[in-house]
Amino acid sequence: MDFQTFLQQLVNALSLGSLYALIAIGYTMVYGILRLINFAHGDIFMVGGYLAFYGVSAFLMPWWMAVIVAIALTTVFGVGLERVAYRPLRDSPRISIMISAIGASFLIENLAIVLFDARPKAFHVPEFFARNFVLDGVHIASVSLIIPLVTAVILAVLLWMVHRTRTGMAMRAVSTDIEAARLMAIDVNRIVSITFAIGSALAAIGGILWALKYPRLEPLMGIMPGLKCFIAAVIGGIGSIAGAVLGGLLLGIIELMTVAFLPELTGYKDAFAFVLLIVVLLVKPTGLLGKNQGEKV
């Protein structure tokens, strides 16, 4: 393993990790506010990819317009999902709302099989994203540069929003204590909807970037990235936006570096994240940047 190969793997790991980070932010924000693992998040990600695909192939939009429309529609879809599947269960036991999330994910996947067809579709990659640079022998596709950039910009905007705006303050209040926030005249439903809107928009961006990186769409393509990004959020400390980004980057780096340095473990690649999850949960359940929440009787 020479230095050049290492750099090449690092570039790949950074772009994969940033993609994980982008999706992990959606998990962490929803969990921070509702204490709910949004199992359907990975499927929202898939819907984003498909909508962009149909925008270009069926409605013949230019790619930038298809991207904007897909993000907007996915956002509406995510907010609608919360209305239909999660809001009626807000005061139910946590297990019920989790079963509802699993059911929603199951339903979206099966609907996607019916509507989008189970056969994989080839995603058209615009020329702008397909360009290849060679830098010191390291090959960099332009999409591998764009992904970390997009993630960095979104992270900055979100941190500003959560810590510097009134909506962000309301979000932090709801995540600390829903009841108290309601007493302070915060419209909890509005905050939850905004959170889902942001999370779904990020999932859509993630889905489109994923499709640009791996140009193949399948109805079940959201399951594995969805689970892994949830794990990334847990590793970073669920509820913390910076933690989600850190967790996503770490997961991407660990996954690709292990495969690069120990090629005989390639077949076990999909298991790394889960092993990491179990280790983190046992050693430091609050994650790297998470706050400790005492147990209430």
Next chain:
Amino acid sequence: MNSLLSKQQFMSRNNILTLCAVLAGIVLLFVFEGLFDSFTMQIFKLCAINIILALSLNLINGFTGLFSLGHAGFMAVGAYTCAILTMSPEQKEVNYFLQPIVPWLANVHFPFVPALLLGGLLAGFIGWFLGVVALRLRDDYLAIATLGFSEIIRVILTNAQSVTNGSLGLKGLVRFTTMWWAWGSAILITLFLVLLIRSSYGRAFKSIRDNEIAAESMGIDVFGMKVLSFTISSFLAGIAGGLLAHYLTTIDPKQFIFLKTFDILLIVVLGGVGSITGSVIAAIVVTISMEALRFLDGPLNLGFMMTNGIPGLRMVFFSALLMIVVIYRQQGLMGKSEFNWDALSRIGLLPRRGAKSGMGEK
């Protein structure tokens, strides 16, 4: 307890009725076997296997209140152990053509029952281990950890080529799971679980579900009980996996992706989380309707138009059903209540019991 009383308890009307019902069920199975073709019988067998799966998931999710999503993994362990042990050495040579099987397994050849039990025991042991490690976690963390664990098992099965034959799977298993094995196990396991839930262990499980802290302060070994429940549940899932392997006669790791756990969860939720009766009824109804609704995947005549076959529509129906039940009727079919003979007499289907035998049942 003096022996006269326990004899009287055993001979109570309700227990006699239960015994009669089981015997009637066995006679009914005889009749069915003569009456129906082998395709229908296959579905009946699947009902029995799904009953075992639903009950074992309900034990952990419904009665102990631990949300576990790792069932597909335990099934896989049971299925693979049982299948590898029962395969004859010649059959193994045929199957493992890409990479020969490890020598210490090559000549092992067990009869069905010990292999099935060993599969269950191995699944139970792994369940015990996972329980000791992961049951410190609760709620959604436990769910995601167990889900991850079942995925780890599947990845190992896919990659351990010389033990499990990897993604090629195992083909040509003997069809050991007859009607009698499937339903015999289902009835035995149902009775075992009814007795378990009524015992002091079952009450301890339920107290943990209802309020863990209260249970602990009443002196219940909460962690030990959770591990016990988890171990029993994985043992039963392993048995069901073994039965399933010899029912399908072909297994491969893809069958045990965690979507399989969702199928079982569907049955448990529809039947009622925390009801044995509910799980049994829902397992039978869901299994039969999964077959009966197969026409949804084929071409449909909607009266005004014909659709070409839409594969997947059947699963859309079931997942939508799951959502509707969770949102509008969380208790499912039975809630936490169980079938009992006294309820039948209350609504007048059976004569009321005399005051004398009132101490037999609660």
